[in-house]
Amino acid sequence: MASAVQEEGRQGEEVQGVCQDQTGCQEGSQSHVHNDTELLGDSGSGDPGGVNNGEDARDTGQDEQSSCQTLDSTQSLSESSNSHTPNNRVRRRVGRPRKHPEPGRPPASSVPSMPPPSTSSEKNEELTPKTQKKRGRKSKVELLAMALEKERERQEAGVPIENTPAEDLEVTSGGRPKRRAATVARKYLQALVEELSSHHGKSAQTESQPDKKVTARPTQKPGKVRKRKRRGSDQDSDDATADADFIPEIREEAESEGEPSEDDSLSLDDEDRDPRPRAPYQSVKGKYPGWAANGLPNSIMGPIWSCTAATKDFREERYSSWVFPEWIPTAKDWNFLSGREAEKYLPQEETSPAFKISREGLKEVPDLHRIPRFGCLPAHPERWDTVFFVGGPVWSMEWCPCPDGAMAANQYAAVYCNRGMDDRHKIMGTYSEPALLQIWDLSALSYDTCPAAPARLAYALALEDGCIRDMKWCPSGAWELPSTSRKSPLMPRLGLLAAAFSSAKIAIYSLPHPDALLAYRKTQNKGAVDTEQHIYQVHSVAVLKLGSIQADHDGRSGQCLCLDWLPVDPHNVLAAGFYDGTVALWNLNTKSVLQRVRSPNGRVVTYPYHCFLAHDSIVRVLCWCRASGDLLVTAGEDRKLKLWDLRKTYEPANTFRRYLSTEVCWPLHYSGVWVAEESCYATYGQHGIHYIDSGYLGFKPFFVAPRKGTVWSMSYSDWLNTCVLSDSTGEMIVVLLPDTSLNPANLKRTSDRRFPVHRAELVPFGSEKEDAEAREEGNGDASNGPIREPQTYGELVKKYCLHFHDMDLRTFKNAQQRPSVKRMLATETKGPMSLDKMPLESLHKVRLNPNLSAQSWVLSAGHAGLVRAHCLRAMHSPIVHKMAQESQAQFAAMFVSQGAAADESVATAVRHSTETVVELL
Incomplete structure (x- = not known):
């Protein structure tokens, strides 16, 4: 001293x-x-x-x-x-x-x-x-x-001097005391971390070492740091800036281990993570190590398994077992049409265009097929895919939902197509024309078995309200067992289907099971019953229009181009978008005499309870938030994507300026939307599928899948956390999505998550020599000018056929080395496109099955009128199998006694619903 x-x-x-x-x-x-x-x-x-x-x-x-x-x-x-x-x-x-x-x-x-x-x-x-x-x-x-x-x-x-311990007074080699601001700050932060983590069972460890210094941890050499390097601090330096900033020990460890820099989160356990939304990036590789049985790493399959369990819990909590008991199909509303009467509703083409299918891994010569109208090919015994012909270009298609435990139930799909192959859509004004809504029975599909029976047309609805722009099934509570016994003329209900027409009208149809409808028809016709086709005219159970009792809107808002059903119980609200940018909301359970009236033709008309102007022009698509009834997303012709809180619609909650959107999906588990975009107005190489955060987490838009053509359709599965898309080039892609609750901007190698399902291309008949001779006979000397590409369907099918290339979907092992995947990656953003030729190979609609028993089945259809069904067999996992067995046992216990007697409460509900209807004179 x-x-x-x-x-x-x-x-x-x-x-x-x-x-x-x-x-x-x-x-x-x-x-x-x-x-x-x-x-x-x-x-x-x-x-x-x-x-x-x-x-x-x-x-x-x-x-x-x-x-x-x-x-x-x-x-x-x-x-x-x-x-x-x-x-x-x-x-x-x-x-x-x-x-x-x-x-x-x-x-x-x-x-x-x-x-x-x-x-x-x-x-x-x-x-x-x-x-x-x-x-x-x-x-x-x-x-x-x-x-x-x-x-x-x-x-x-005379007070004795106390000796200061050596560790309390640290000095430099020259005898000066060291600066201790950073050390004191680190000790203080360490104490805070120990205090916050004490309730997780770490208090004993922190109390045993309360004075442990952060600087005692051996630091890594600067040369070993793989990511961002920080200048090593000199303990003997006099630089005043050395005391200004400090970094906690946890952050130093994350950087020394080579974690992503600056925007990355702290490497903490799940229980220690900050619950506040701070847009972190947390790798899932440590949570899901190893490889799955389908050949993909568990870091890709882990979020899918998590979403499967979360979807099951959500559906049990927020889905309904029975809704709208007054809307039971009755045979009195169904009128059977003869062949002559149904002729004006049928599609014009009686035979499909020629096509052939090549399957990856099978050494077989593809045969050329032509299917008659409403015909089908049997399922392939090894790959399980099937195809059927609906008669015209498909623009609307939806799976019918059923309960999770109905494993043995048949799967149905509603399909609408144009009558003519060369028809063009008119959206400037409202119009009405004959149309046919087809209900297809695809038999009892399962994720682990081949279909036992080919697809067939169950029945079709002959309509007079024009083109169907969009249609949606009621998400839950509308399906009942086909064996349910009801008093005649009531029939067991298959589901409730809402359709938006070009006449600006929205109609809701209560559809019965096909077997009950066929049984009723046999009782009415004593003679032979035509089983080839079943065309009916039917009355809707509800009609939704704009306006009010005192002032009929009379179609001044234009066509209804999109609609969506409230996805949570009680499914009593339906939203729709119109040509002039209006979004309307209807309460389907309303008893108000101002919103529910009876028109002169005897039909019940419901008027909206709320309307607001969402866009400057056409509302192209809208979608509900899957977990809330107060949030809605819309996309319009003004190239804007808007998120709405329906409690205050005077301004959007958030607005994004994007390209022209063709479809929007709001996933159940994440606070953002998936957006499909047209190639028009898009930057080269920047259009396709994007994930856009709603603004809660502050993520930047995440580019999921680039495409060189317009993405016409997109479908998302909550069970699989997977998205499928189809575009104008005839290619259908499946994308395994990441956990977007974490920051997806740091995701590496997104190409490992994309795989082609099938691809369609136009190929000429015969050899090149024969094709050249045919062109000389049809167009004369080729030296007179460029060869004219066919512009109509009749000209095209004489020279070209469709060739489908299917990928082996049984496994994803060595997928990046397969020719189909290499071609997809090489032609995603570049390659030739025939814009002057009729796009017969274009795919307009794609839909993933929403039911647990068939969650890996997907439908795709396009301009050729061919609807194909594929099973993503590589997505099957033991988790899904176990969940399906538990749901089946629960379903059997609930419905084992149902159907023994007629449901008297239904007739009572129908009588009460008609008493509150006001007749409009």
Whole structure:
């Protein structure tokens, strides 16, 4: 301690002359100055000029001004003068330059005072620039002076001096105390972390080592850091900026291990993560190590398994077992049409275009097929895919939902197609024309078995309201067992289907099971029943229109182009978008006499309870949030994507300026939407499928799948966390989506998540020589001009056929080495496109099955009128199998006794529903 006191006293003596000059003590005489200078020159004979460039000389420059008065009180200072002789001029220091000099300020001239006899000849008399002291803390010289003062007072009072432990006072090699601001801050932060984690069972460990220092952890060498490098801090440095910032230990460990930099989150366990939305990135590789049985890493399949379990829990909690009991199909509303009567509703083409199918891994020569109208090919025994022909270009298609445990139930799909192959859509005004809505029975599909029976047309609805722009089934509670016994003329209900027409009308149909409808028809017709086709005219159970009782809107908002059913129980709200940008909301359970009236033709008409202007022009698509009844997303012709809170529709909750959107899906598990886009107005290579965060987590748009053509359709499965898309080039892609609750911008190698399902291309008949001869016969000499590509369906099918290329979907092992995947990656954003030829290969609609028993089946259809069904067998997992078995057992326990007697409550519900209807004259 005595040596430390002497060293501290020596440091105080070195700066006393500077302090005397800076505090204005300049009243000495010329003789005193001369004497002081001579003494300084004699004492500095060992060091010419009196300059000391050692460790102690560098440490006295910054804080000397503030310690002058303290040094005067502890030690007598010699008098100073304002002049000194030329022979003893003070030299400038040639040591290390200052890091933060004050620009434009000349250094203050200072004359050192006469040292006491006990001091040595190594003194610092350099010219030190005046540095402004930092506010809010004391300098080292002040601290040393205060320590000396306290020590002197203790000696005078006779109090023994306590020895300071070595670890409490850390000094440099020159004897100065180290700066401890960063160390204190790290200790404080460490204490906070230990306190917050104490409720997770870590309190015992933190209490046993409360004083553990963060700096005691061995640091990694700078050369071993693979990512961002930080400059190593010098513990002996005087740089004031070293105390300004500090980084906790957890962040240092994440950076030393090579984690993604700057935007990445802390490497904490699940229970220690900050619950606030801060857009972190947390890798799933550590959570799902290894490889799955389908050949993909578990880091890709892990989020899919998590979504499967979460979807099951959500459906049990928010789905309904029975809704709209008054809308039971009755045979009185169904009128059977003869062949002559149904002719004007049928599609014009009686035979499909020629096509052939090549399957990856099978060495077989593809046969050329032509299917009759409403015909089907049997399922392939090894790949399970099937195809059927509906008669025209398909623009609307939806699976019928059923309960999770109905494993043995048949799967149905509603399909609408144009009557003619060359028909063009008119959207400027409303119009009505004959149309046919087809209900297809695809038999009992399962994720692990081949279909036992081919697809067939169950029945079709002959309609007069024009083109069907969009249609949706009621999500749950509308399906019942085909064996349910009801009093005649009531029939068991298959589902409730809402359709949006080009006449600006929305109609809801209560559809029965095909077997019940066929049984009723046999009772009415005593003779033979035509089983080839079943065409019916039917009355809708509800008609939705814009306007009110006093003022009929009369189609002034234009066509209804999109609609969606409220996805959560009780499914009583339906939203629709119109040509003029209006979005309307209907309450299907309303009893208000102002919203529910009976028209002169006897039908019940419902008017909306709320309307608002969502876009400047056409509302192309809208979609509900799958977990809430208050949030809605819309996309319009104004190239804007808007998120709405229906409790305050005077302004959107969020707006995104994007390209023209063709379809939007809002996943159940994430706070964002998947958007499919047209190639029009899009930057080259930047259109396809994007994930857009709603604004809650603050993520940037994530580019999922690039395409070179227009993405006409997209479908998302909550069971599989998977998206399928189809485009104008005839290719259908499946994309295994990541966990978008984490920041997807840091996701690497997104191409490993995309796989082609099948691809369609137009190929000429026969060899190239025969094709050239056919062109010469049809168009004359080729040298007269360019060969004209066929512009109509009749011209095209004479020269071309469709060739489908299917990928082996049984496994994804070595998928990146397969020719189909390599071709997909090579032609995603580049390649030739025939824009002057009729796009017969284009795919307009694609839909994933929403039911648990058939969640891996997908339908795709396009301009050719061919609907194909594929099973994504590689997506099957033991988790799905176990969940399906549990749901089947639960379903059997619930419905084992149903159907024994007629449901009397249904008829009562029908009578009560008609009593509150007001007749409109």
